[in-house]
Amino acid sequence: MSQSEVRATASAYRKWRQVKDGLATATITTGGIGVLFAILLIFFYLLYEIMPLFESASLKETNQYAATSETSSLYLAMEEQAEVGFRLDRSGRADFFQVSDGKLLLSEELPLNNAAISSFSLDSEVSRIFALGLNDGRVLIAKHDYRTSYPGDKRLITPILRYPYEKETLLLSEEGAIDQIAISDSDDELLLVAISNGKLIGRRWVKEEDFLSEEVTLIEEPVDLPVLDIAADRVLIGPGQQWLYVLSNDGGYRLIDLRRVNVADRGYLFDSGKLSEARFLLGGISLLTASDHGEVGQWFVVRDASRESGYRLQPVRQFAVPNGGSAALVTEHRRKGFLNVTKDGRLDVFYTTSHRRLLKRDLDVGTVASMAISPRADTVLLENQQGMLHSYELHNEHPELSWSALWSKVWYESYPEPDYVWQSSASTNDFEAKYSFAPLAFGTLKAAFYAMVIAAPLAICGAIYTAYFMAPALRRKVKPLIELMEALPTVILGFLAGLWLAPFIEKNMPAVFSLFLIMPVGILLFAWCWAQLPISVRRYVPEGWHPVLLVPVVLGIVVACVTLGAPMERAFFGGDMRAWLTNDLGVSFDQRNALVVGIAMGFAVIPTIFSIAEDAIFSVPKHLSYGSLALGATPWQSLIGVVMPTASPGIFSALMIGMGRAVGETMIVLMATGNTPIMDANIFEGMRTLAANIAVEIGETEVASSHYRILFLAAFVLFMFTFFVNTIAETVRQRLRMRYGNL
Known part of the structure; x- marks a missing residue:
């Protein structure tokens, strides 16, 4: 060429x-x-x-029209679709009308038998049953109801006024007019409590259903009630018909236990002002009270061992509203939110659990007389004293969340004190959703901590020996074998940890804990014995192949500990170490706990840390260690003074990547823990992590619901945590590289 x-x-x-x-x-x-x-x-x-x-709530007026009658309204409501409204006036006329334009659909006079309405009470927005106290001491019970049909594939809502106990009135008081009344209707009994002529009167009707005809018969029973020592202006019956709340206009209250027939608690709702409104939140556990000094308070009953009754009415939250009191206070039908409107038309929308004001709006409607909210909380209906109805479209999709509800302690209904709780669903529609990220974040860090405690020392020490001391021929076999462990699916590790490792640890607890003590002692003892052997004997094992000798030692120690586990348990722990932990030390034990997760997740993280750290140590230029040895340093001194500082950026990266793997691990913590979102550092208790929580609940939640978006928020928190840790790790790694890069 x-x-x-x-x-x-x-x-x-x-x-x-x-x-x-x-x-x-x-x-x-x-x-x-x-x-x-x-x-x-x-x-x-x-x-x-x-x-x-x-996002905050928004309100948009859609229409206004005159009321169906000139008499002022006593009660205002809407059906599920907010297409048909219900209005009950003080004369006893019940009207159903179209919410969109006010067109009258049905009008009916209630059978009052020439009596006048003196009081009104609603059982609940869900049941739609209400009671009218009359001036002759009798009570009429009715219910506004709706039947939905689809003629010609077009929805038709037909309103109906029902009488659950026929049209007959029930005699409640022989003292005269019923000034105040409360109703509680359950599947088993009907309870009415009233104030008449300053006296507290109660009647209970037990329901007996005929097996053949399914006809319900009411059997009247008297109700024992204590004598009041305050002026009773309002009465309300709590859930389960256990609690009776008696309130006076000056803010005094009496909490009456209907089962024991005693006053369980007494006091004042506020320091000054007059009571303007009181009603229950969804479920009837929380009581909302409004004063004319601009205070709306949330109260519920909690246990109190220091009291003779064992209970007290606890103030939980305060919401500030304009002075002048509430013209109307309505609660949402399916959430723990409420709306308050003052007489001059100032509307505030609140959510109790998140302690959040979602909307503040001045409405140009004049003096407000009554208000209603639709069951879906998307339509508001206001009536002023001039008889004009104003309808509004309310957009308030996700009121349950606030930063304090996510990360601070929250006092939930029926809890003895504020706490961090994650509980996104329950079997009842009255449930108060609890969305605290604190136990999930704690569980994430707890799982990662125990995994790193087990994985980091083993992986780093193994990488040091493999890269620096082990014979090259043995290293070529050991390193790929350990790296191959990383290919094992974590679902398999979780399966083994949950179904085999957790029961094994529970059954052999003395053996497991003795391993942590005896294993290092046994290895050191074997090393000392090996060092005492003559050189002629030790020469048979080539340099760098000594780990092979430890294999039978490790297996022998494991077999010995498991064999002696039962005798140790009988000798030191009365035959049951788990019971000893619980009863003698007060340490709770759950079979699927952090120890199981630490071992299983550590097994998954070890290959990652080992591989990166071993490469970093092995990649240190040989002339550095040779130069150190030539200057008289021992191999161990060369490792500590030269090799480790040079490889420190890679070792640190290995630890951070391993920690990131542990933080984001899903299947192992999902299958090997009790999956309970609790904040307990106890190694024998389980946890729930952010990643596992997303995996568990994302398939059950409704798309675009608050729960759905909160799970995305959990993913965002996990994303930002990983990004933050990786950023810090990269910063530290670069500084280590700059410091030791010139060695």
């Missing part, structure tokens, strides 16, 4: 190499940009899903 041909071939080769270098650079750059773009997409998509959680 001539010289010119050689030059041409070399030029062509250089051009082709440049093309390949360009393609490789473009491919790598494109891949890197694509990864960054994908991460940004994930970030912004998570933001897109969670931003509606923090």
